Amino acid sequence: MAANLLKTIFVIVLLMLSAGRLSAQEEAGCVDCHDADSPAHAVFNTVHGSLGGGGSAACTACHGASAAHDRRPTKNPPDVSFGPQWPSDAETRSASCQTCHDKDDQLLWTGSEHQQENLSCDSCHKAHQQKDLVLGKQESEKICLDCHTQVRAQLHLPSRHPIVEGKTACTDCHNPHGGPGHAALRQVSVNDNCFSCHADKRGPFLWEHPPAAEDCTLCHKPHGSVNEPLLTARGPALCQQCHATAFHPSQPYGSEGLPGGTANKNLLGKNCLNCHSQIHGSNHPSGARLTR
Ligand code: HEC
Ligand code: HEC
Ligand code: HEC
Ligand code: HEC
Ligand code: HEC
Ligand code: HEC
Ligand code: HEC
Ligand code: HEC
Ligand code: HEC
Ligand code: HEC
Structure with missing residues (x-):
């Protein structure tokens, strides 16, 4: 019940935000406590810093309006938290990102192996860093291989696709957000994948x-x-x-x-x-x- 209510409020506020109907005053809270000295402020150095017009509205775009949290003293969690204190479940976390990113490469997230394995967007993406490392080909590979240790071993076999050599990357073949067919490949079939280069x-x-x-x-x-x-x-x-x-x-x-x-x-x-x-x-x- 309570969770549903919160979700409804969250959605309503997001709708109001996008319609620009919330005054700056009502949402001023977040950056008062999470002030310029807090690590959270690094978000203002990213593309997300200007969401909702910037300031606290940027925070609520991902973390929800968080009315219960947004008061002194803070005892309640924000609507959407990625941890460490009050982590929301994977579905809630991803849903927050998906309010804006549910098209293009992210279209097939729901139903993908990663979604079903309870990964969420923040398993790979860091929103509070100026540079989201997973967007770089070489860096993203390291993140993939942290979990895919079996693939890590295959990359060093005598005959291999030149992945460690930097000529091909996991994301050339796979869409980490899910693909239209087998093994989250970018193409419908394995052969179409191979043909894209050969x-x-x-x-x-x-x-x-x-x-x-x-x-x-x-x-x-x-x-x-x-x-x-x-x-x-x-x-x-x-x-x-x-x-x-x-x-x-x-x-x-x-x-x-x-x-x-x-x-x-x-x-x-x-x-x-x-x-x-x-x-x-x-x-x-x-x-x-x-x-x-
Ligand atoms: C009254 C002060 C205060 C206000 C206002 C406030 N917070 Fe917080 N917030 C805290 C404290 C204290 C913590 C716990 C310690 C920490 O992580 O700094 C916290 C933690 C968080 C966390 C981490 C949660 C976790 O699971 O670890 C998030 C996310 C967060 N706040 C978002 C927000 C957002 C979004 C707003 C505006 C809607 C907001 N806060 C407003 C004081 C505040
Ligand atoms: C693009 C979505 C997004 C926006 C915008 C955003 N956050 Fe976050 N926040 C996250 C994610 C994801 C994490 C988990 C850690 C990470 O990815 O870096 C997080 C983690 C946190 C944490 C806990 C970790 C820490 O750094 O202490 C706090 C507190 C927090 N956010 C507060 C804020 C505040 C305050 C704002 C506005 C200034 C804000 N967030 C804006 C997505 C966002
Ligand atoms: C309120 C809308 C909104 C929300 C919520 C949101 N984003 Fe974004 N995001 C944007 C916009 C706008 C851009 C910049 C334009 C673009 O690339 O589409 C962007 C860009 C990005 C990029 C590309 C960054 C770059 O440097 O090119 C990544 C990655 C991303 N978002 C991940 C996330 C993740 C992860 C979350 C959830 C933690 C999230 N976003 C939540 C609106 C949003
Ligand atoms: C398994 C790791 C992983 C997960 C989980 C993940 N991403 Fe990504 N994401 C990447 C990588 C790697 C890239 C850069 C390569 C690419 O474009 O595919 C990327 C790129 C992006 C981009 C910007 C580039 C573009 O053109 O699409 C956005 C936006 C984005 N992700 C959003 C999300 C959202 C929203 C979620 C959760 C629903 C999510 N990601 C989950 C790894 C991941
Ligand atoms: C947090 C751990 C984690 C990270 C990080 C991660 N994965 Fe996965 N991935 C999994 C799990 C768990 C599965 C399901 C079991 C398996 O196939 O190994 C999976 C499955 C897959 C599959 C098979 C999908 C299918 O439909 O059969 C592919 C392809 C894949 N991951 C690619 C990637 C790529 C590329 C990256 C980096 C951008 C990445 N993964 C990052 C945990 C992770
Ligand atoms: C020295 C050359 C040579 C080598 C080595 C060779 N083949 Fe052949 N193979 C041929 C020629 C020539 C034909 C056509 C014979 C004909 O048309 O009567 C043929 C025909 C075939 C056919 C068609 C048979 C049919 O039913 O019409 C198959 C299948 C075949 N080879 C498989 C193999 C396999 C498997 C190997 C390795 C174990 C092999 N070949 C090694 C020369 C070779
Ligand atoms: C040249 C294209 C290509 C590249 C590059 C590539 N893969 Fe794959 N991957 C595939 C194909 C094709 C399959 C399906 C294999 C099958 O069904 O036999 C696959 C399968 C997988 C699977 C499913 C489990 C398995 O082993 O069959 C995972 C996990 C995976 N890849 C992870 C990765 C990671 C992580 C990277 C980067 C280090 C990567 N792949 C790079 C083509 C590629
Ligand atoms: C996954 C199974 C498979 C593998 C592995 C395979 N083939 Fe075939 N091959 C076939 C099939 C099925 C045909 C079609 C047979 C037919 O038309 O009667 C065929 C046809 C052929 C033909 C033409 C024969 C004819 O009757 O027209 C030759 C020659 C041949 N294969 C050689 C090879 C050689 C050499 C290799 C190893 C490099 C190989 N094949 C590996 C399944 C396979
Ligand atoms: C019947 C087994 C078989 C199948 C199926 C097969 N290959 Fe091959 N492939 C080989 C063999 C054997 C070699 C080594 C040829 C040589 O040494 O002359 C090879 C070599 C290659 C090479 C490197 C040399 C070259 O010719 O460029 C590429 C690239 C390649 N294959 C791609 C593919 C693609 C893409 C597909 C799917 C459309 C495919 N292969 C399907 C057996 C196969
Ligand atoms: C993103 C591009 C890309 C895709 C997709 C791709 N390859 Fe490759 N492949 C390469 C590159 C680059 C090389 C190295 C060529 C070189 O060094 O000349 C290579 C080399 C090969 C070789 C020769 C390896 C050797 O040791 O000589 C084979 C075989 C091969 N690929 C098969 C495949 C198969 C099968 C698929 C589909 C599952 C596939 N490739 C998909 C880029 C790709």
């Missing part, structure tokens, strides 16, 4: 290799792998996961091909790719077997 793999090809058209991650790991180049498995084994039928070279090699035995052409070929080099698809008239 356009040459898009085709259309006269002779397609179905797994490449279907999902690049059938053969590649996006972050890093022990197998060059970013492959899920090495050499013939990669191909033989699918091509295990009783046909020429797609069978595992036996000892009969070893020196002393009868060296066969498959062994000399070593890797399927020596002959089937157009593994992503071919446009050659006689490239049906992806050999040219």
Whole structure:
């Protein structure tokens, strides 16, 4: 009940604020106590400092009108707090930011994995710092990797996307606020994600290799792998996961091909790719077997 009432008041005040109907006098409170010496004032050095016209109106834009808190002595929490003393729940915190940021990149926040895992906007963003570190590519990566330790390990494997090298960043591929499809990617499908940088793999090809058209991650790991180049498995084994039928070279090699035995052409070929080099698809008239 009480929470609902507060929420209603919060919304009404926000509406009034945006309509510019609250006088400066009524909302003068926040900066009286949270004065120029308090760390909270750093917010005036950010884009949010002028919200509502500046002053205390900036504070209430995110923390709510906070009538119960806005009096001496202060015993009650503000309507929306990001802690440390009276932290609101994640939903309330994010809802505060979303009154203004519910479009563009933030459109798909609700329902995203991060939202469902109880993260809130302030898990990554700092509103009271002149420089919100998470907006910088290199810095944001550190913040991501604090939680994603498994990905951190993948970034240092011998074959990898040049992420630690600074040529690609998590946010080139992922939208941390949620995406339209799988794994919060910026694109609807994994392949559309890959094509956004590797356009040459898009085709259309006269002779397609179905797994490449279907999902690049059938053969590649996006972050890093022990197998060059970013492959899920090495050499013939990669191909033989699918091509295990009783046909020429797609069978595992036996000892009969070893020196002393009868060296066969498959062994000399070593890797399927020596002959089937157009593994992503071919446009050659006689490239049906992806050999040219
Ligand atoms: C009468 C003095 C006073 C006024 C007026 C006041 N505050 Fe506070 N506020 C405090 C004190 C004291 C604390 C607790 C100690 C601290 O964090 O400085 C506090 C804490 C906070 C916190 C941190 C809450 C937490 O969970 O740790 C926020 C956010 C906050 N105030 C926002 C506001 C806003 C927004 C307004 C204006 C609507 C406001 N305050 C008006 C005295 C005041
Ligand atoms: C853009 C939204 C936003 C605005 C505007 C804003 N805050 Fe905050 N506030 C936050 C967030 C988010 C945190 C959590 C810490 C952080 O992100 O830096 C926070 C933390 C706090 C804290 C607790 C931590 C601390 O620094 O002591 C206080 C107190 C506070 N705010 C008061 C204020 C006051 C007073 C104003 C107006 C001068 C204000 N805030 C304006 C979003 C905002
Ligand atoms: C009352 C409206 C309002 C609220 C509430 C609000 N913002 Fe903003 N925010 C703005 C405006 C206006 C801008 C500047 C224009 C823009 O980039 O859209 C902005 C810009 C930003 C930016 C880009 C900053 C930059 O330097 O480019 C970030 C990040 C951001 N807000 C995060 C937050 C977070 C996190 C919260 C909640 C803690 C929040 N905002 C709450 C209005 C708001
Ligand atoms: C997992 C970390 C994370 C969370 C959680 C998060 N953000 Fe962001 N946000 C980022 C990163 C990284 C960027 C900069 C890269 C980008 O544009 O995607 C960013 C950029 C932004 C921007 C400015 C740039 C732009 O063009 O959109 C706004 C505004 C913003 N976030 C608002 C929010 C709001 C509101 C929430 C909560 C609903 C939120 N963020 C939650 C990481 C996060
Ligand atoms: C506070 C911890 C935290 C931070 C910071 C964080 N994440 Fe996450 N993230 C999670 C959790 C928890 C999950 C769900 C479990 C999992 O997949 O690991 C998740 C899931 C994801 C997913 C999978 C989404 C899906 O729909 O399956 C992606 C992608 C992701 N995070 C990217 C990022 C990026 C990029 C950043 C930095 C901008 C980031 N995360 C920062 C905690 C975090
Ligand atoms: C080149 C594009 C790309 C970059 C850069 C990238 N990712 Fe991913 N990420 C993907 C793809 C594609 C998937 C989906 C993988 C799958 O489904 O097999 C994924 C999956 C994830 C997942 C879901 C769990 C998992 O491992 O499958 C998390 C978490 C994640 N990425 C975090 C990150 C973080 C953190 C960074 C930055 C350090 C990052 N990613 C950089 C493409 C990328
Ligand atoms: C944001 C751009 C971007 C996206 C999206 C992207 N890549 Fe890359 N990729 C790169 C860059 C940059 C390189 C390094 C190229 C170089 O160094 O010449 C690279 C290299 C590679 C390599 C070769 C690695 C090596 O060791 O030589 C493979 C394989 C690869 N990407 C596969 C993928 C797959 C699969 C996807 C989709 C999941 C994808 N890429 C999405 C930018 C991207
Ligand atoms: C059937 C397995 C398979 C699939 C599916 C696959 N690849 Fe590859 N990819 C390979 C192999 C094998 C190599 C190494 C080729 C070589 O060494 O000549 C490779 C190499 C690459 C390279 C680096 C060399 C180059 O040709 O630029 C990139 C980039 C790449 N793949 C992107 C993709 C993208 C994007 C997709 C999805 C459209 C994809 N791959 C799907 C097996 C695959
Ligand atoms: C994820 C399963 C998968 C993987 C891994 C895979 N392929 Fe395929 N490949 C297919 C499918 C499905 C077809 C289509 C078969 C058909 O049309 O009968 C195909 C077709 C082919 C063809 C054309 C054959 C024909 O009948 O037109 C060649 C050649 C081929 N693959 C070679 C390779 C090589 C070499 C590798 C390893 C680099 C590989 N494939 C990895 C699934 C896979
Ligand atoms: C020495 C060259 C060479 C090597 C090595 C090689 N192939 Fe082939 N492969 C061919 C040629 C040539 C054809 C076409 C045969 C035909 O059309 O009768 C073919 C045909 C195929 C076909 C199509 C079969 C069909 O049903 O029509 C598949 C699938 C295939 N190879 C998979 C593989 C795999 C998997 C490997 C590795 C284990 C491999 N090849 C290694 C030369 C090679």
